Amino acid sequence: AQSVTQLGSHVSVSxxxxxxxxxxxxxxxxxxxxxxVQYPNQGLQLLLKYTSAATLVKGINGFExxxxxxxxxxxxxxxxxxxxDAAEYFCAVTSNTGNQFYFGTGTSLTVIP
Amino acid sequence: xxxxxxxxxxxxxxxxxxxTLRCSPRSGDxxxxxxxxxxxQGLQFLIQYYNGEERAKGNILERFSAQQFPDLHSxxxxxxxxxxxxxxxxxxxxxxxxxxxxQFFGPGTRLTVx
Numbered sequence: 001a002q003s004v005t006q007l008g009s010h011v012s013v014s015x016x017x018x019x020x021x022x023x024x025x026x027x028x029x030x031x032x033x034x035x036x037v038q039y040p041n042q043g044l045q046l047l048l049k050y051t052s053a054a055t056l057v058k059g060i061n062g063f064e065x066x067x068x069x070x071x072x073x074x075x076x077x078x079x080x081x082x083x084x085d086a087a088e089y090f091c092a093v094t095s096n097t098g099n100q101f102y103f104g105t106g107t108s109l110t111v112i113p
Numbered sequence: 114x115x116x117x118x119x120x121x122x123x124x125x126x127x128x129x130x131x132x133t134l135r136c137s138p139r140s141g142d143x144x145x146x147x148x149x150x151x152x153x154q155g156l157q158f159l160i161q162y163y164n165g166e167e168r169a170k171g172n173i174l175e176r177f178s179a180q181q182f183p184d185l186h187s188x189x190x191x192x193x194x195x196x197x198x199x200x201x202x203x204x205x206x207x208x209x210x211x212x213x214x215x216q217f218f219g220p221g222t223r224l225t226v227x
Contacts, residue, residue, distance in 0.1 A: 031212060031213075032212050032213050041220075042220060043115060043117070043203055043205070043218030043219050043220050043221055044156075044203070044205075044216075044218040045115070045218070046215045046216065049213070049215070051213050090156060094212040098211075098212035098213075099161070099168065099169035099212065100158060100169060100171055101146070101158040101171070101212075102158070103155060103156040103157070103158075104155070105155045106155065106156070
């Protein structure tokens with residue numbers, strides 16, 4: 001079965017600094033990978049998704065992620081953090097059959113002014 | 114606002130009871146997913162429906178059941194509730210039910226079992 005590991009349950013960055021949130025999936029390549037964001041007291045919102053069309057995926061709000069098969073990773077980055085980026089971020093993958101969804105445990109991002 | 118509605122927003126009940134959570138998908142979406150989010154288990158996929166039929170099952174307990182009605186709204190029934198069932202329950206909807214589809218999440222129902 002697929003699994004997702006998000007390293008670092010809490011990440012703090014200064015406003016304007018690089019954001020790097022880590023996600024690793026289990027060894028078999030999942031068909032699809034996603035990053036979702038959850039703001040306080042809200043549901044999840046899709047940031048971006050990988051569907052094998054391109055290894056570098058651009059999403060909303062200036063976020064992007066790179067799929068690296070050799071490292072089984074799908075890390076999320078943003079060049080310059082903004083206060084409004086403070087939220088919980090979840091990496092998710094589908095099973096190889098595409099009918100199951102597995103979420104990481106989430107990374108809480110704090111942006112320091 | 115994702116366009117997905119969930120009711121009720123909060124639910125407080127006792128162990129052993131049964132509750133029903135309701136989800137209305139976005140207009141035009143045919144598929145509904147249910148998730149449980151708790152502090153110890155994280156976000157777990159429970160079940161997916163597409164156009165009234167069950168399409169995929171995740172970590173859903175036997176005490177839990179769901180269905181999708183002809184008008185496409187869905188209900189998640191939780192019975193013989195235990196303290197550990199306290200969690201935030203989300204539903205999400207997609208247009209076609211494909212794994213590649215963006216899922217639009219509702220605001221969630223917070224269930225507290227006392």
